[in-house]
Amino acid sequence: MTAHQCLALVLAWGRSAGPTSFLGLVFGATASVVSLFLRFGRRLLVKLLSTDINAHxxxxxxxxxxxxxxxxxxxxxxxxxxxxxxxxxxxxxxxxxxxxxxxxxxxxxxxxxxxxxxxxxxxxxxxxxxxxxxxxxxxxx
Structure with missing residues (x-):
């Protein structure tokens, strides 16, 4: 999964109430891969935004x-x-x-x-x- 796809996955997850299996259909990945990239993407997004002065x-x-x-x-x-x-x-x-x-x-x-x-x-x-x-x-x- 590319960086852009991972960001899109995190943003889609934040706005949807559906299960990870649905996001897997949208992004072409299994539920376990979606869960792995959601965890990675959320952690990375928090780390990046916490160090950006414009995001404060x-x-x-x-x-x-x-x-x-x-x-x-x-x-x-x-x-x-x-x-x-x-x-x-x-x-x-x-x-x-x-x-x-x-x-x-x-x-x-x-x-x-x-x-x-x-x-x-x-x-x-x-x-x-x-x-x-x-x-x-x-x-x-």
């Missing part, structure tokens, strides 16, 4: 915030003080065998297990802030 998540300084506000207000004049947008992402998890762990990630509305993440994006598409494994909240009344 960090808040902009006040001067940069003004520039981001200007770029948004030039296109949308009514949003003069806005400099970023926020979006959420639910990542599906395998259910734990321990009930106290399983209960922390169970979503009764969708009947599945998730980790909730919130990301803040700049107009350039960079992630400038994030919360990983955000606690859920449900009204009981």
């Amino acid at each position: 998540v960090r808040l902009p300084d006040p001067v940069d915030v003004e520039g981001l506000q200007d770029s948004i207000s030039s296109k949308y004049p009514l949003l003069g003080s806005v400099y970023a947008v926020m979006d959420g992402l639910k990542l599906r998890l395998q259910a734990s065998g321990r009930s106290e762990i399983q209960n922390m990630f169970y979503n009764g509305w969708t009947h599945d297990h998730y980790v909730s993440n919130v990301f803040v994006f700049s107009p350039q598409g960079l992630i400038i802030a994030c919360t990983l494994n955000a606690p859920g909240w449900r009204r009981l009344t």
Whole structure:
């Protein structure tokens, strides 16, 4: 498997809820080979991104915030003080065998297990802030 194929495999795995056997059909490999390259690809991606300064998540300084506000207000004049947008992402998890762990990630509305993440994006598409494994909240009344 080439480096490009390995990256594509990791990205496809991150966006799909299907088994590795399905990814094997897409990438022309057996499930064991897919699992091996997923493990390798994820580790390599984390190692590369952790050393790249452009991949770090960090808040902009006040001067940069003004520039981001200007770029948004030039296109949308009514949003003069806005400099970023926020979006959420639910990542599906395998259910734990321990009930106290399983209960922390169970979503009764969708009947599945998730980790909730919130990301803040700049107009350039960079992630400038994030919360990983955000606690859920449900009204009981």
